[in-house]
Amino acid sequence: MGKEGAKVWFIPDAYLPSSGSGAKYESHEAICVLNTSNINANLRLTFYYEDRDPLQDVLVNVGAKRSKHIRLDHPEELGGVRLRRDVPYSIRVESDAYVSLQYSRLDVTQPNYALMTTIPYFEG
Amino acid sequence: MGKEGAKVWFIPDAYLPSSGSGAKYESHEAICVLNTSNINANLRLTFYYEDRDPLQDVLVNVGAKRSKHIRLDHPEELGGVRLRRDVPYSIRVESDAYVSLQYSRLDVTQPNYALMTTIPYFEG
Amino acid sequence: MGKEGAKVWFIPDAYLPSSGSGAKYESHEAICVLNTSNINANLRLTFYYEDRDPLQDVLVNVGAKRSKHIRLDHPEELGGVRLRRDVPYSIRVESDAYVSLQYSRLDVTQPNYALMTTIPYFEG
Amino acid sequence: MGKEGAKVWFIPDAYLPSSGSGAKYESHEAICVLNTSNINANLRLTFYYEDRDPLQDVLVNVGAKRSKHIRLDHPEELGGVRLRRDVPYSIRVESDAYVSLQYSRLDVTQPNYALMTTIPYFEG
Numbered sequence: 001m002g003k004e005g006a007k008v009w010f011i012p013d014a015y016l017p018s019s020g021s022g023a024k025y026e027s028h029e030a031i032c033v034l035n036t037s038n039i040n041a042n043l044r045l046t047f048y049y050e051d052r053d054p055l056q057d058v059l060v061n062v063g064a065k066r067s068k069h070i071r072l073d074h075p076e077e078l079g080g081v082r083l084r085r086d087v088p089y090s091i092r093v094e095s096d097a098y099v100s101l102q103y104s105r106l107d108v109t110q111p112n113y114a115l116m117t118t119i120p121y122f123e124g
Numbered sequence: 125m126g127k128e129g130a131k132v133w134f135i136p137d138a139y140l141p142s143s144g145s146g147a148k149y150e151s152h153e154a155i156c157v158l159n160t161s162n163i164n165a166n167l168r169l170t171f172y173y174e175d176r177d178p179l180q181d182v183l184v185n186v187g188a189k190r191s192k193h194i195r196l197d198h199p200e201e202l203g204g205v206r207l208r209r210d211v212p213y214s215i216r217v218e219s220d221a222y223v224s225l226q227y228s229r230l231d232v233t234q235p236n237y238a239l240m241t242t243i244p245y246f247e248g
Numbered sequence: 249m250g251k252e253g254a255k256v257w258f259i260p261d262a263y264l265p266s267s268g269s270g271a272k273y274e275s276h277e278a279i280c281v282l283n284t285s286n287i288n289a290n291l292r293l294t295f296y297y298e299d300r301d302p303l304q305d306v307l308v309n310v311g312a313k314r315s316k317h318i319r320l321d322h323p324e325e326l327g328g329v330r331l332r333r334d335v336p337y338s339i340r341v342e343s344d345a346y347v348s349l350q351y352s353r354l355d356v357t358q359p360n361y362a363l364m365t366t367i368p369y370f371e372g
Numbered sequence: 373m374g375k376e377g378a379k380v381w382f383i384p385d386a387y388l389p390s391s392g393s394g395a396k397y398e399s400h401e402a403i404c405v406l407n408t409s410n411i412n413a414n415l416r417l418t419f420y421y422e423d424r425d426p427l428q429d430v431l432v433n434v435g436a437k438r439s440k441h442i443r444l445d446h447p448e449e450l451g452g453v454r455l456r457r458d459v460p461y462s463i464r465v466e467s468d469a470y471v472s473l474q475y476s477r478l479d480v481t482q483p484n485y486a487l488m489t490t491i492p493y494f495e496g
Contacts, residue, residue: 002132002247008374010472013404013441013489025233032137034172034214048406048439067172067214069137090406090439090472100134100214100245105487109397112236112360112484115229117137119245121472121491123374126256126371149357156261158296158338191296191338193261224258224338224369236360236484239353241261243369250380250495273481280385282420282462315420315462317385348382348462348493360484363477365385367493 004036005098006122011091014047016073017107018085025108029072031093032102035062041097047083048090055081062099093120128160129222130246135215138171140197141231142209149232153196155217156226159186165221171207172214179205186223217244252284253346254370259339262295264321265355266333273356277320279341280350283310289345295331296338303329310347341368376408377470378494383463386419388445389479390457397480401444403465404474407434413469419455420462427453434471465492 017027035041045058058078062068075082083089093101104117141151159165169182182202186192199206207213217225228241265275283289293306306326310316323330331337341349352365389399407413417430430450434440447454455461465473476489 004132004247005134005245008376010377010406010408011474012406012439012472013402013474013476014439015441030137030212032212032214034134034136034216036134036170036172036216046408048408048437050439050441054437065172065178067136067138067174067212069139069174069212088402088404088439088441090404092406092408100136102135102137102242102245104137104240105489106238107485107487110484112234113231113238114362114478114485114487115231115238115240116364116476116487116489117229117240118242118366118474118490121377121474121494122245123376128256128371129258129369154261154336156336156338158258158260158340160258160294160296160340189296189302191260191262191298191336193263193298193336224260226259226261226366226369228261228364230362236358237355237362238486239355239362239364240488241353241364242366242490246369252380252495253382253493278385278460280460280462282382282384282464284382284418284420284464313420313426315384315386315422315460317387317422317460348384350383350385350490350493352385352488354486360482361479361486363479363486363488365477365488366490370493 003098005100007095007098007124008122009093009101010121011103014089014091016083016085017109025106027106027108029105031070032104033062033068034100035064035066035097037097038064039097040064041095041099044094046092050088127222129224131219131222131248132246133217133225134245135227138213138215140207140209141233149230151230151232153229155194156228157186157192158224159188159190159221161221162188163221164188165219165223168218170216174212251346253348255343255346255372256370257341257349258369259351262337262339264331264333265357273354275354275356277353279318280352281310281316282348283312283314283345285345286312287345288312289343289347292342294340298336375470377472379467379470379496380494381465381473382493383475386461386463388455388457389481397478399478399480401477403442404476405434405440406472407436407438407469409469410436411469412436413467413471416466418464422460
């Protein structure tokens with residue numbers, strides 16, 4: 001069995017739209033994490049902006065053999081941090097265990113929503 | 125000729141929407157597999173959740189020199205397994221032959237549907 | 249300067265929707281190629297299906313220092329080959345020069361269209 | 373700590389739609405850059421076309437520990453260069469510092485917009 005992931009992940013295109021008009025969903029971004037290992041993964045998130053210093057040391061835990069879709073519009077999933085909406089930003093995720101990541105955005109600003117996803121750039 | 129693929133693939137962001145209102149299509153996810161080799165590929169899928177142990181050992185076969193778009197909303201393509209809808213999950217795919225994978229989702233919850241796709245993270 | 253690309257690319261999720269109702273665009277897939285080198289790139293495409301042998305040796309040329317967005321719904325861009333619509337398939341692209349590739353799909357089956365894109369898996 | 377990025381990035385599928393009918397947004401492409409390093413990153417962009425020589429040496433700066441979402445429809449973010457609309461093209465980005473990149477497109481040609489994103493191919 002290989003490493004089953006990497007330890008540092010980079011998401012240059014992050015953007016949290018203002019809440020939209022969707023009937024079922026609301027606009028959001030998610031960092032989706034897969035931890036196939038036998039140990040908990042402790043993630044440290046850093047948020048980078050265009051016009052100010054980074055927001056550091058946001059901690060998230062992903063259990064062993066678990067999936068976690070971290071909603072970036074839910075402060076309670078980010079240790080109480082409320083991210084700014086409608087501004088461009090970027091995200092760096094560092095984990096003490098090997099994990100795989102995927103970043104997705106759902107935008108419901110208009111009645112019919114739009115989706116996008118990618119596997120971020122990674123190292124280590 | 126190279127390996128023509130990898131043996132372990134990771135899809136952190138999986139989500140099977142409840143069937144939507146599309147006239148032609150229904151909401152679905154697909155794991156699309158390309159096997160350019162001369163041998164059959166035996167795939168073993170594991171599904172990871174946020175709140176329970178993984179669902180293991182779902183087997184799928186992809187013939188030599190064949191494409192297969194595995195529909196995750198079709199239990200008959202997953203050995204009878206019916207995946208839970210409207211819950212976040214992740215997927216690990218292991219193959220005994222080198223294959224290439226792509227993950228896509230079509231969401232028709234609203235009248236005009238949304239599409240997303242990515243090449244998953246891979247190893248081996 | 250590096251290689252500036254790779255020589256073999258794999259697109260597992262290909263699907264050419266029937267022509268849709270868009271006012272400005274029609275449904276299509278495109279293999280977008282960037283050739284930053286000083287030589288022409290000769291591409292050889294193979295199309296893989298679920299239920300039949302591959303369709304081989306479709307040739308496409310991309311000039312030195314040129315971009316080319318190959319429309320898969322245009323037989324004249326594929327040496328006269330007309331691809332089947334509404335069936336899942338996969339694509340392998342081999343080039344004699346290093347190129348970079350991106351695969352995109354625009355679906356206008358419904359009035360408001362959907363977009364998806366990814367960098368394919370690559371080797372060599 | 374690793375390199376935290378790469379120095380050359382390739383985006384084969386670029387296309388800047390004519391301005392659309394969205395109420396809140398206008399159609400655009402963005403090259404999103406994350407520079408986690410302690411030095412400024414000087415980016416040099418080259419635009420490749422199907423029918424003419426490349427447009428070279430467009431310079432963009434991304435500050436240390438900053439995010440920048442470069443809007444390709446804003447000449448003032450490209451040193452005054454106004455890119456052609458409604459034509460297929462490709463982009464090569466070279467940086468003197470390690471950065472990570474993501475390419476996204478928002479198309480509002482129709483009332484409900486479409487989104488796509490990917491991490492480009494990279495080297496170095």
